[in-house]
Amino acid sequence: MGALAQMTLVCDRCSARFEPAGSPGRCQCGGLLHVEFPLAEVVERTNFDVRLSSWQALDRSGVWRYRELLPPLPAAAIVTRPEGNTALYQHPQLTDWTGCEELFLKHEGENPTGSFKDRGMTVAISHARTIGAQAVACASTGNTAASVAAYAALAGLPSVVFLPAGKIAAGKLGQAIAYGARIVQVEGDFDAAMRLVEEASRELGLYLLNSVNPFRLEGQKTIVFELLHQLGWSVPDWIVLPGGNLGNTAAFGAALAQLRDVGWLERLPRLAVIQAAGAAPFYAAYRSGFREFRPVTAETIATAIRIGNPVSYERARRAIELTDGLVDTVSDEEILEAKARVDRTGIGCEPASAASVAGVRKLVARGVIRPGDRVVAILTGHVLKDPDAVLAYHLGDPPRPLANRPVTIAPTLDALAGVLARAL
Ligand SMILES: Cc1ncc(COP(=O)(O)O)c(C=O)c1O
Numbered sequence: 216m217g218a219l220a221q222m223t224l225v226c227d228r229c230s231a232r233f234e235p236a237g238s239p240g241r242c243q244c245g246g247l248l249h250v251e252f253p254l255a256e257v258v259e260r261t262n263f264d265v266r267l268s269s270w271q272a273l274d275r276s277g278v279w280r281y282r283e284l285l286p287p288l289p290a291a292a293i294v295t296r297p298e299g300n301t302a303l304y305q306h307p308q309l310t311d312w313t314g315c316e317e318l319f320l321k322h323e324g325e326n327p328t329g330s331f332k333d334r335g336m337t338v339a340i341s342h343a344r345t346i347g348a349q350a351v352a353c354a355s356t357g358n359t360a361a362s363v364a365a366y367a368a369l370a371g372l373p374s375v376v377f378l379p380a381g382k383i384a385a386g387k388l389g390q391a392i393a394y395g396a397r398i399v400q401v402e403g404d405f406d407a408a409m410r411l412v413e414e415a416s417r418e419l420g421l422y423l424l425n426s427v428n429p430f431r432l433e434g435q436k437t438i439v440f441e442l443l444h445q446l447g448w449s450v451p452d453w454i455v456l457p458g459g460n461l462g463n464t465a466a467f468g469a470a471l472a473q474l475r476d477v478g479w480l481e482r483l484p485r486l487a488v489i490q491a492a493g494a495a496p497f498y499a500a501y502r503s504g505f506r507e508f509r510p511v512t513a514e515t516i517a518t519a520i521r522i523g524n525p526v527s528y529e530r531a532r533r534a535i536e537l538t539d540g541l542v543d544t545v546s547d548e549e550i551l552e553a554k555a556r557v558d559r560t561g562i563g564c565e566p567a568s569a570a571s572v573a574g575v576r577k578l579v580a581r582g583v584i585r586p587g588d589r590v591v592a593i594l595t596g597h598v599l600k601d602p603d604a605v606l607a608y609h610l611g612d613p614p615r616p617l618a619n620r621p622v623t624i625a626p627t628l629d630a631l632a633g634v635l636a637r638a639l
Pocket residue numbers: 330356358359457458459460461462463464519520565567568595596
């Protein structure tokens with residue numbers, strides 16, 4: 216049987232079923248689609264250990280290593296760099312600062328283009344190749360665009376990225392330009408760009424690579440697979456992640472449900488989604504007991520999560536309900552301080568990522584994360600993604616608590632000795 220014949224796209228809302236033969240957009244009812252596929256009959260977790268010492272491309276990818284848990288795409292269509300294999304860090308300074316004794320940081324900024332998006336992109340672009348897509352597209356606050364541009368170039372496909380004009384961090388815009396995407400700057404915010412690209416994909420035949428595409432979420436499930444593998448399949452008490460378009464939250468819920476169904480989890484970890492206070496429609500919905508959801512006009516320094524109408528809202532709600540999870544917010548100041556702390560340890564991350572660490576600190580202070588809880592916080596993007604945020608923090612006035620200002624000196628040993636006497 217061909218790979219496509221083994222998969223069906225099913226609407227989350229009305230259960231309508233579709234062939235996965237085109238760009239997987241929404242169902243006519245407006246619902247999002249998920250992929251149904253038969254699980255490989257016998258999956259031994261020891262397979263994954265064996266693959267860690269292999270040089271074979273699919274085994275080396277922290278996505279395709281878990282291929283029995285993913286849609287069965289033909290190996291010849293797969294585009295991989297490879298993704299994943301991201302570290303789990305522990306650092307005493309962050310333990311002290313957050314008050315969380317057993318805090319792990321899973322650094323998804325260590326993916327090939329510097330964000331978690333690559334895990335979803337390898338699967339979605341491989342599906343695009345499988346069905347013979349001619350051109351791919353996304354709307355983006357920057358990281359999806361960088362990932363789309365890179366993977367499309369590797370796949371030999373043209374790409375178009377729709378960006379909110381003037382709101383993209385320099386590192387991300389530079390990547391999309393360098394990798395050769397056609398850049399369309401939309402006058403408006405991310406949500407306007409997202410509406411436009413969904414329409415363009417329906418009307419103009421572009422293959423859509425945002426997280427409405429269920430193959431993206433399939434790849435992003437492997438963040439959870441890999442972190443559990445790294446922890447010897449022992450379940451942490453909490454997984455804390457930033458929330459924007461909510462694709463990751465949806466993917467984490469799906470991954471946990473899948474692992475529970477195959478019998479690998481003795482219990483579920485609780486998901487804690489942290490939003491920037493100025494871009495927090497999911498938090499507002501959570502506070503209403505998920506009785507109502509209202510899009511907002513978003514504003515935050517963490518441009519990656521400057522999103523007011525997240526496409527995966529319904530799925531993310533189900534993920535919170537499944538895991539007895541919670542949603543909270545942190546201010547831009549809290550994000551910037553958490554980022555400076557993570558950066559100062561030498562680990563580093565972009566602003567949106569630091570929301571998860573700021574969130575851990577807040578939840579510990581409130582007694583929600585309790586002493587002895589084991590917590591994995593997801594760092595979603597690399598420190599180099601947003602150099603302007605680093606410079607604004609360290610060079611801005613008035614000086615911030617961890618500001619590290621460069622000094623300029625005359626080229627003499629005396630001048631240098633003066634600086635060293637103050638610095639060391
Ligand atoms: C660095 C970074 N962190 C977090 C997010 C939020 O992830 P999600 O949209 O899956 O909620 C994004 C993008 O949305 C991002 O680029």
